[in-house]
Amino acid sequence: MRLQRLWLTDFRNFASAELELDEGLTVVIGRNGQGKTNLLEAVAYLAELGSFRGVSTDDLVRAGMPSAVVRAEGERDGRSLLVEAEINRVGRNRVMVNRQRLQRSRDLLGAMRVSVFAPDDLAVVKGGPGLRRDYLDATLVSARPRLDELRLALEKILRQRNALLRQSGGRLSDDVAVTLDVWDARLAETGEKLAAARAALVERLAPAVAAAYERLAEVPSEVSVRYEPWWRQEGLAAALVVGRDEDLRRGVTGVGPHRDDLELAIGGMPARSQASQGEQRTLALALRLAAHEVVTDEAGSAPVLLLDDVFSELDPARQAALVRWLPEGQTLLTTAGDLPAGIAPGRVLTVEAGTLRPGGPGGGDGVDGGAEPADADGGP
Amino acid sequence: MSPYAGPVQDLIDELGRLPGIGPKSAQRIAFHLLKLPTPDAQRLATAITEAKARVAFCQRCFNVCEGELCDICADPRRDGNLLCVVEEARDLVAVEKTGEFKGRYHVLQGAISPIEGIGPEQLRIKELLVRLDPEGVQEVIVCTNPNIEGEATAMYLARLLDPLGCRVTRLASGLPVGGDLEYADELTLGRAIEGRRTLDAS
Numbered sequence: 001m002r003l004q005r006l007w008l009t010d011f012r013n014f015a016s017a018e019l020e021l022d023e024g025l026t027v028v029i030g031r032n033g034q035g036k037t038n039l040l041e042a043v044a045y046l047a048e049l050g051s052f053r054g055v056s057t058d059d060l061v062r063a064g065m066p067s068a069v070v071r072a073e074g075e076r077d078g079r080s081l082l083v084e085a086e087i088n089r090v091g092r093n094r095v096m097v098n099r100q101r102l103q104r105s106r107d108l109l110g111a112m113r114v115s116v117f118a119p120d121d122l123a124v125v126k127g128g129p130g131l132r133r134d135y136l137d138a139t140l141v142s143a144r145p146r147l148d149e150l151r152l153a154l155e156k157i158l159r160q161r162n163a164l165l166r167q168s169g170g171r172l173s174d175d176v177a178v179t180l181d182v183w184d185a186r187l188a189e190t191g192e193k194l195a196a197a198r199a200a201l202v203e204r205l206a207p208a209v210a211a212a213y214e215r216l217a218e219v220p221s222e223v224s225v226r227y228e229p230w231w232r233q234e235g236l237a238a239a240l241v242v243g244r245d246e247d248l249r250r251g252v253t254g255v256g257p258h259r260d261d262l263e264l265a266i267g268g269m270p271a272r273s274q275a276s277q278g279e280q281r282t283l284a285l286a287l288r289l290a291a292h293e294v295v296t297d298e299a300g301s302a303p304v305l306l307l308d309d310v311f312s313e314l315d316p317a318r319q320a321a322l323v324r325w326l327p328e329g330q331t332l333l334t335t336a337g338d339l340p341a342g343i344a345p346g347r348v349l350t351v352e353a354g355t356l357r358p359g360g361p362g363g364g365d366g367v368d369g370g371a372e373p374a375d376a377d378g379g380p
Numbered sequence: 381m382s383p384y385a386g387p388v389q390d391l392i393d394e395l396g397r398l399p400g401i402g403p404k405s406a407q408r409i410a411f412h413l414l415k416l417p418t419p420d421a422q423r424l425a426t427a428i429t430e431a432k433a434r435v436a437f438c439q440r441c442f443n444v445c446e447g448e449l450c451d452i453c454a455d456p457r458r459d460g461n462l463l464c465v466v467e468e469a470r471d472l473v474a475v476e477k478t479g480e481f482k483g484r485y486h487v488l489q490g491a492i493s494p495i496e497g498i499g500p501e502q503l504r505i506k507e508l509l510v511r512l513d514p515e516g517v518q519e520v521i522v523c524t525n526p527n528i529e530g531e532a533t534a535m536y537l538a539r540l541l542d543p544l545g546c547r548v549t550r551l552a553s554g555l556p557v558g559g560d561l562e563y564a565d566e567l568t569l570g571r572a573i574e575g576r577r578t579l580d581a582s
Contacts, residue, residue: 146566146570149566156528157528159495160495160529160532161494163494163495164494164499167494167497167499175500175501178536178539178540179492179494179499179536182532182535182536183494183532186528186531186532186535
């Protein structure tokens, strides 16, 4: 999938904008608050029908306007693809692919794919297990859209089982026991499937993360990524039986894929608590690049890689390493300041207060002359 | 404070309690009813009262009926060996429309869903169990919906009925007849692959 052209109308701070994207690297330069991230958010919206910043769609519409439109023209498998989304403050949002209205948002899955790296990704390394599960499941669904069904089924079963646990008042009457058996069986079946899919993914992800980390850090590093829930030894059905008394007392399900963690370690030490800030940032980026690689491999074509303010996260050596090892395929990258040496974007855009213009910032405001990117460098 | 005068608000509130009707629809229907000529409105009111007064649930299968037994339970030509278990009376109508099923039915009046406070006790499951022996049921076909709650109910019934020596079968999930494979959603197609059959070559 390659994006060629993007139109925004009343999206965030863009009243109206049109931009062309390079088939390789496009760099968007702008000071903070000018709308760089909004551009990436618009592209990601077309793929995911939601904001990667986790805000409601209301926030995506320009102040005082009833609706926003994001439209992208591109190419997939040699065919042209037009994806259009209308985001309404009131009423339903609408999505059209090649002028055909989608009946279900599920139908969009896979029409356009993106991999997003944003500064918030640091939380995947530093934050709680829930964020790592989200990272894992999002990668899973991106690689194999059908698995979203499994994730949703698990959520529903858990809600039902937890409701039953709470109603029992902590006591296992015969009635509750028989019904609980049924929910346990459903949970075990769905949970085992999801965990098996996650484990298979991690098997491919782990070497890719380690390799990406080493490329960025430029020193041999021992990065390990492991998904080994203890319950997979004995099986979820058995683990639920063991945990049943505790579950009844607490009114929630204490074991299952919804409680698992993806263990990240550098040099044998947990990355969350023992790694330096620089190592954590590098690992966060390595996780995203590895996911991008695995999804590319699985889906047969590269998602559009969106890197938001990625250089501010890295020291100059790692910035240069990222530039050197940027994955093939289409990349849209934003930066507030200097471009690292050696970067050769096919296209450079400057964003200022919601307007776009081609080329680097003219006045040298915030970007000094030495790093001024030249359009001529990167081809047409 | 309600924005409308007493009786109007009462009507909106009552309509809003119906399934699938939100506050806005309730308001729209209420004002539509108010505009109706009086005889038309009367006819609707009478239809509701009459239905409530005359229609009850079949004492055997809990289908809707007038009188003690529904037409199907009262029909001696029906095959008593086969019992089809459905969630709602409208599911029974759907199965009945196929013309394929000649047995009798049992309406559970719901599916197990702890979130909605529905457990096996709230369903007509005890009433199902007492029917098996006297009616000589050989096979129970579980026709609950293929969603989380329907599947859980099916599994519950299977576990309950299996020790009683009754054959329990589940409705197959798969492709709609006359449709095209390319239009089938992946989940349905996946299920259909799981539930494939050997072709009879003779």
